[in-house]
Amino acid sequence: MRKWSEFLREEEANGVVEVILILVVLIGAVVIFRRQLQALVSDLMSSVENKAKAVE
Numbered sequence: 001m002r003k004w005s006e007f008l009r010e011e012e013a014n015g016v017v018e019v020i021l022i023l024v025v026l027i028g029a030v031v032i033f034r035r036q037l038q039a040l041v042s043d044l045m046s047s048v049e050n051k052a053k054a055v056e
Contacts, residue, residue: 030037
């Protein structure tokens with residue numbers, strides 16, 4: 001029974017490491033592509049504003 005509980009704790013730690021690695025990759029992608037993302041969001045917001053003005 002002791003080995004089983006150790007195995008379960010070990011697997012939980014792997015899940016935490018995986019989540020941390022995914023977050024690091026996502027943050028790295030945001031940092032690398034920051035300018036492109038800012039331009040995309042800016043274009044999307046402009047499009048939304050223009051279409052909202054057209055509805056009025």
